[in-house]
Amino acid sequence: MNLTQNPFIKFLNLEIPLGSTIVITPRSILIILFVFFITWLVLKTFKKIIHRALSNEAKIKFKSIFSFFNYFIYIVVILVTIDTLGLNLTGFFAASAALLVGFGLALQTFIQDIISGVFIIADQAVHVGDIIQIDGQIGKVENITLRTTRAVTRDNKVLIIPNHIFLTKILYNWTENGALIRESVSVGVAYDTDTELLQKHLIELALNHPLIHKENKPIVLFEDFGDNALKFTIVFSMSNSFNLYKVKSDLRFSMNKLFKEKGIEIPYPQRTVSIINSIEN
Numbered sequence: 001m002n003l004t005q006n007p008f009i010k011f012l013n014l015e016i017p018l019g020s021t022i023v024i025t026p027r028s029i030l031i032i033l034f035v036f037f038i039t040w041l042v043l044k045t046f047k048k049i050i051h052r053a054l055s056n057e058a059k060i061k062f063k064s065i066f067s068f069f070n071y072f073i074y075i076v077v078i079l080v081t082i083d084t085l086g087l088n089l090t091g092f093f094a095a096s097a098a099l100l101v102g103f104g105l106a107l108q109t110f111i112q113d114i115i116s117g118v119f120i121i122a123d124q125a126v127h128v129g130d131i132i133q134i135d136g137q138i139g140k141v142e143n144i145t146l147r148t149t150r151a152v153t154r155d156n157k158v159l160i161i162p163n164h165i166f167l168t169k170i171l172y173n174w175t176e177n178g179a180l181i182r183e184s185v186s187v188g189v190a191y192d193t194d195t196e197l198l199q200k201h202l203i204e205l206a207l208n209h210p211l212i213h214k215e216n217k218p219i220v221l222f223e224d225f226g227d228n229a230l231k232f233t234i235v236f237s238m239s240n241s242f243n244l245y246k247v248k249s250d251l252r253f254s255m256n257k258l259f260k261e262k263g264i265e266i267p268y269p270q271r272t273v274s275i276i277n278s279i280e281n
Helices: 007-012 026-052 056-085 090-095 097-106 108-123 195-207 241-262
Strands: 016-018 022-024 131-134 137-144 148-152 158-162 171-173 181-189 219-225 230-238
Touching: 026 056, 108 137, 108 148, 108 158, 137 158, 181 241, 195 219, 195 230, 195 241, 230 241
Parallel strands: none
Antiparallel strands: 016 022, 131 137, 131 171, 137 148, 148 158, 181 230, 219 230
16 A cells, blocks of 8 residues: 555645745644653653752752753754754744844843843852842842842842842842851040940940840950041941841940940030131221
8 A cells, every 4th residue: 555645644744835935744743742742751851850869959949940941942952853854934034033133132131131040040149048239229038030039128128130130230148158247336436435444335235235146256446546536346246137237226226325324425526617807908
């Protein structure tokens, strides 16, 4: 029996024109679907094998990266399959050139975000739970996806940051070197202040704060002899950097109370103004 005369074979090779230059057949459609199925099966198996060897945190990162490469592999597979089948899509691409250019421009920032997201997840520059500062905004990272990073500010507002911002702006990661951070509060006092007694009071004041580390004892630095005051800085350590501004505020309140109780003066800037009367002739 001649296979070319078989109705089923004839149906598979039936040419279906789509415009003047594009021709497809049921056979090519079935091959494309079969290749897609095999690709999906291979990727799914690969994902399962990798997942078994990863920790829970690594699984989240791998899922985001794998999603990007998943789409990339599908695009490569479909293009290779179309080329192998000999399907001519030149006319389609030529007719859609303007549309594709506009579509590409619209996706430019989107692709930047995706690529940036892959870099962020891969090099672990930012983790969930990190305290970050970017463009003057401070937030705690709650979620990292391929396109955006979500962070919650101190006033419970949600920052949705496009990932390409991390590659174009200066990023401060307050917890990159670990949860423990060192901070300081500066103050100026009058020249007749007992500096040794002041040092003792400031250290005690810092140690009494519940969020300041007791193991890493605060220190007081005599910074400079200012124009109007002796300049001191108290340096302390804390774990929860998200509450930093609250801790600094608390210390300033306590300093103000302490200075009033101990009679320590915070001097005002002093200026000498000379008034010269001119005599008009």
